[in-house]
Amino acid sequence: MKWIPQEVETYLNAKEYVDTAVVPLYSVSVGGEMKQSAAAAEFITLLTSHLERQFTGRIVLFPPFTYLKNDSTEKVFNELHNWESSIFQSEFKHVFYITSEIEWRESSEKLKGSLIWLPAIPLEQMSDSQKLTIIDSQVKQLLTLFTQKWHENM
């Protein structure tokens, strides 16, 4: 379900079926790295929205967690940790973070949710159908990760 009132309402009425939160993570930088930053954000956005289409009935796609690239790792981590505690305090059983920022790999063990890291593929020069093929193949791999996780906890 997407982060829009109609779908959140569906979620509220079907909580027992929707047990997974997906949070995209990406950083924002200005200046010289601005374009790279936007490209990575585009990749994560397309990927997570495609993922949401496959798993509409079981996940809620949260608004992205964004932070400044220059911010201290500790500050950013604490912030995400707050998100995590709030999400788990509500009725979600699983949380997935999806990011293309390599920095998160080090923190992944300190998080209760599962961190999925994928290198951003530059989509800028591609046609829409090429984009779709690429995103689709990436999402297929994510699907198995998700279903595995769900199986573990059955």
Add this chain to the structure above:
Amino acid sequence: MSKERVSRRQFLSYTLTGVGGFMAAGMLMPMVRFAVDPVLKTEGAGNFIATKQKVSEITDEPVRVDFTFKQKDAWYESEVTNTAWVYKNGDKIVALSPTCKHLGCTVNWNTDKEHPNQFFCPCHYGRYTKDGTNIKGTPPLHPLDVYPYKEKDGFLYLGKAEPRKEA
């Protein structure tokens, strides 16, 4: 003199008009919505969209067919890609919507090893037979929606998916 100055009474009537106008706008909004909705609906129906699928290549094994079209809402125009599961049943073509009738996940063909040759929803293990009928005891309560189709120049064209009429 008195023409230029706003008297107390005039002022009061201005403010009231203001509030009245505001309320009227509030009432108008829902009406506009009702008036616009049906128009939007008829626009979508009856439009068949070309797919890349050659009709002659459709077999009795369901394949995934993606098709893209432009959709316009109030804010922007966007490209939307929809998917259909397509196969032949005798000489009839069947094009099913992949949207699970439980909570809307995307169903796949033949991916559950324990129940081969069915549509399978990974979210809450919903299942459908090949013709899209929901299997009792799994969460979905309705059969998969069906796309109307047309053949043009050898290619498959799909319309807007509709709920299947219960037999």
